[in-house]
Amino acid sequence: MPALLLACAILIEIAATTCLKYSDGFTKLWPSVGTVAGYLISFVLLARVLRSIDVSIAYAIWAGAGTALIALVGVVWLGEPVTALKLAGVALVVLGVVALNLGGAH
Known part of the structure; x- marks a missing residue:
């Protein structure tokens, strides 16, 4: 159940961040x-x-999944450019999350 709640938290955070873009500075x-x-x-x-x-x-x-997914939203729905540096940054975020998970595994 915690994994499902975490997935929901991530998806809702992605939606909120997308709304933030469309809020035009509130x-x-x-x-x-x-x-x-x-x-x-x-x-x-x-x-x-x-x-x-x-x-x-x-x-x-x-944070890592949110960052990676909002970068995808930016590229796919908001027309943001894809650059090698952006892709490398997202890859580093994902690798960091994997490293933390492996370091915390029992």
Whole structure:
């Protein structure tokens, strides 16, 4: 169950970050509401996950997967350019999450 909650927290955080882009600096009502509500729900779910998973592991997965997925959203839906440096950065984030998971494995 914690893994499912963490996945939901990540997906909701991605949606909130996307809403943040569309909020135009919090000048548009509904994207702004989506941003605040999404981050609130995401943090609540993350807090629940931390009851069962070490914070170093859960937060690394939450932040790393969120970073990688929002980069994908930026490229696919928002028309951001794909560069070798961007791809390398995402790869390093993913490798860091994997390293933390392997280091925390029992």
